[in-house]
Amino acid sequence: MVKELAGRLAALDPDAGAAVQVIAYFDRLVDGRAGLEAIVRGAAVLAGCPARLIDDERRVRIRMTASGVRQDDSSAPDPQWLHRPLSADGPSALWLERPGPAGPVDLMVLERAGNAARGALERTRGRAAASSPDPAFVETVVDAAAPVDARLHAARRLGLPVDGRARALARPGGPATVHAVPPAGASAAVTGRAGLGPAVAVLDLPSSWADARTALRFTADGTEQDPGPRIVDFADLGGLALLAATVGVGTEPVPDVRRVERAAAAAPWVLATLDAIATTASLRAAATALTVHHSTVQERLTHAEHLLGWSVHDPQGRLRLQLALVLRRLHRSAR
Amino acid sequence: MTATIESASTSQDRVGPPPPFDPELAAALALVADMLPSAIVPEMIPAMREGLAVLDVPLSELTRDGAVTIEERQVPGPVGEPDISLLICRPANAGTGRPAIYHTHGGGMILGNSRTGLEDLLDWALELGLVVVSVEYRLAPEHPDPAPIEDCYAGLVWTAEHADELGIDPDQIIVAGTSAGGGLAAGLALLARDRRGPALAAQVLMCPMLDDRNDTPSSRQMAGRGVWDSTANTTGWTALLGDACGGPDVSPYAAPARAVDLSGLPPAFVDVGSAETFRDEDVAYATRIWQAGGVAELHVWPGGFHGFDTLAPQAAISQEAKAARVRWLRRQLGL
Numbered sequence: 001m002v003k004e005l006a007g008r009l010a011a012l013d014p015d016a017g018a019a020v021q022v023i024a025y026f027d028r029l030v031d032g033r034a035g036l037e038a039i040v041r042g043a044a045v046l047a048g049c050p051a052r053l054i055d056d057e058r059r060v061r062i063r064m065t066a067s068g069v070r071q072d073d074s075s076a077p078d079p080q081w082l083h084r085p086l087s088a089d090g091p092s093a094l095w096l097e098r099p100g101p102a103g104p105v106d107l108m109v110l111e112r113a114g115n116a117a118r119g120a121l122e123r124t125r126g127r128a129a130a131s132s133p134d135p136a137f138v139e140t141v142v143d144a145a146a147p148v149d150a151r152l153h154a155a156r157r158l159g160l161p162v163d164g165r166a167r168a169l170a171r172p173g174g175p176a177t178v179h180a181v182p183p184a185g186a187s188a189a190v191t192g193r194a195g196l197g198p199a200v201a202v203l204d205l206p207s208s209w210a211d212a213r214t215a216l217r218f219t220a221d222g223t224e225q226d227p228g229p230r231i232v233d234f235a236d237l238g239g240l241a242l243l244a245a246t247v248g249v250g251t252e253p254v255p256d257v258r259r260v261e262r263a264a265a266a267a268p269w270v271l272a273t274l275d276a277i278a279t280t281a282s283l284r285a286a287a288t289a290l291t292v293h294h295s296t297v298q299e300r301l302t303h304a305e306h307l308l309g310w311s312v313h314d315p316q317g318r319l320r321l322q323l324a325l326v327l328r329r330l331h332r333s334a335r
Numbered sequence: 336m337t338a339t340i341e342s343a344s345t346s347q348d349r350v351g352p353p354p355p356f357d358p359e360l361a362a363a364l365a366l367v368a369d370m371l372p373s374a375i376v377p378e379m380i381p382a383m384r385e386g387l388a389v390l391d392v393p394l395s396e397l398t399r400d401g402a403v404t405i406e407e408r409q410v411p412g413p414v415g416e417p418d419i420s421l422l423i424c425r426p427a428n429a430g431t432g433r434p435a436i437y438h439t440h441g442g443g444m445i446l447g448n449s450r451t452g453l454e455d456l457l458d459w460a461l462e463l464g465l466v467v468v469s470v471e472y473r474l475a476p477e478h479p480d481p482a483p484i485e486d487c488y489a490g491l492v493w494t495a496e497h498a499d500e501l502g503i504d505p506d507q508i509i510v511a512g513t514s515a516g517g518g519l520a521a522g523l524a525l526l527a528r529d530r531r532g533p534a535l536a537a538q539v540l541m542c543p544m545l546d547d548r549n550d551t552p553s554s555r556q557m558a559g560r561g562v563w564d565s566t567a568n569t570t571g572w573t574a575l576l577g578d579a580c581g582g583p584d585v586s587p588y589a590a591p592a593r594a595v596d597l598s599g600l601p602p603a604f605v606d607v608g609s610a611e612t613f614r615d616e617d618v619a620y621a622t623r624i625w626q627a628g629g630v631a632e633l634h635v636w637p638g639g640f641h642g643f644d645t646l647a648p649q650a651a652i653s654q655e656a657k658a659a660r661v662r663w664l665r666r667q668l669g670l
Contacts, residue, residue, distance in 0.1 A: 024365040032358025037651060045649045068649025
């Protein structure tokens with residue numbers, strides 16, 4: 001009867017019933033935690049031609065005939081066949097042994113079976129190094145407007161502990177990423193420029209994502225022209241976080257920020273020196289951070305204070321400097 | 336310490352939720368949900384007969400490119416009743432003195448014809464060199480009990496008497512049927528025992544419909560779910576038995592679960608799904624055969640709905656169920 005169904009599917013109006021049927025089929029498989037064989041078999045039967053799942057990294061090769069019988073074949077797939085990679089950068093893919101052009105049912109089968117296969121692979125064979133989490137699931141899990149069920153489903157598909165904690169991570173110009181927080185509290189090593197959201201229950205990830213984006217605005221390149229922390233944890237911002245809400249690209253800079261900009265334009269070392277002074281406990285520590293002699297730092301500081309118009313030797317002056325540097329970063333990024 | 340021992344099951348026993356369907360079967364069911372209602376009421380019979388007719392495999396296709404020869408014979412029906420038609424299918428190279436399957440088709444006593452479910456039997460025929468004889472019995476409600484079972488019996492008698500002409504070994508005639516056909520096959524085994532012929536080598540009862548009382552825990556548990564629920568079952572049995580359905584005067588040849596004595600029967604193969612109306616009556620039937628000192632092999636396929644292997648032949652569990660039958664036939668026939 002399913003044989004007739006495959007024929008029936010092919011005959012259905014492409015954008016009406018067929019897609020719905022294919023979606024329903026693979027959704028049920030996913031709901032039932034069906035294995036890889038069942039998923040590849042579903043692809044073969046619904047597409048009406050043999051299907052293969054190839055993931056050499058995980059040593060998975062499954063081939064199913066159109067009647068759903070497993071019949072593995074070690075030969076390489078024909079590049080002309082319809083296929084869909086399981087991850088953006090990995091070599092794993094789901095194949096239909098049929099050349100293009102793909103019909104609407106083929107496309108839907110490839111998409112749905114491919115997603116189901118990726119989930120089953122990650123569940124049963126572990127996450128491959130090359131595979132990146134499906135961006136669609138990440139988008140859902142950080143979207144406060146998405147239904148709770150959808151966010152929980154997405155969290156499960158991303159391998160997040162539904163009853164545990166996770167945090168969102170924001171990168172310049174990049175989509176959200178989310179990480180489970182290990183029970184021990186050790187955080188995964190993060191490299192590059194990033195803002196970290198607080199660790200929260202998975203359903204609170206939308207707020208963690210918002211905070212991560214806020215934290216990202218406090219980061220800098222960590223270069224001489226843009227000194228500052230490359231990674232900022234929202235939890236460490238304290239009251240500074242409030243500034244992010246009021247200061248952005250379009251807001252008028254306070255005079256202290258204008259003075260920092262003017263000082264920065266005067267000499268290439270100014271910004272790095274001011275940042276070192278603002279973030280270390282003493283001139284000596286600043287000299288070590290800048291890898292120059294402390295008398296050089298003293299000399300530069302005198303010059304910089306003149307450009308700024310206030311002393312940075314006393315605590316109040318250092319706070320003004322810290323605030324001016326932070327505000328300068330906030331002016332460079334949109335709220 | 337005291338313990339309360341529940342009395343043996345009564346129709347008032349509480350039942351738990353329905354067992355979950357096997358994931359692949361649930362997916363297949365999702366595809367056909369719109370054209371295969373769980374509950375069937377009498378008013379739906381004409382439309383369902385029409386709907387199923389389009390799924391009939393044409394005779395030309397049953398010949399499997401000439402590997403099978405098919406002959407339709409009119410033979411005498413029960414005394415004083417019209418002739419009946421037998422579909423006689425022989426592998427082209429089978430030779431003579433072959434075992435035979437006498438097939439009674441399914442369809443709840445109200446649907447189907449001699450080609451219904453024939454494809455699997457032709458697979459057996461080709462693999463094992465069997466002759467398949469499929470009987471076109473009259474259907475209820477137009478022809479209530481005993482017309483269907485007596486038509487089947489008349490065809491069985493004719494087949495045994497013409498064994499030589501048909502190339503059949505008369506000592507190796509097996510009755511087989513699915514659903515209502517399984518009930519009819521079980522009824523034939525009882526009739527052949529009680530009327531002292533024809534001799535039967537075995538009975539293959541695939542998810543058989545055995546008990547008109549329709550009050551087992553599985554019948555209540557699966558109401559409104561899957562395929563052929565208790566409402567459909569009531570429709571089928573009432574069509575066959577009329578007002579006698581569920582009462583004290585039902586013939587055991589019509590409803591084999593009513594038989595008091597299950598001794599002296601040929602070896603039985605019984606299979607059924609765990610998620611179907613017939614689960615409990617089929618398990619009970621096999622159990623009672625053992626209790627009477629008989630031979631039976633029982634398979635309960637977890638998460639299987641009624642006729643799962645017909646509706647979703649590609650599913651892993653369907654492939655297992657089909658293979659189990661062929662293995663049993665091999666052992667039974669000493670092939």
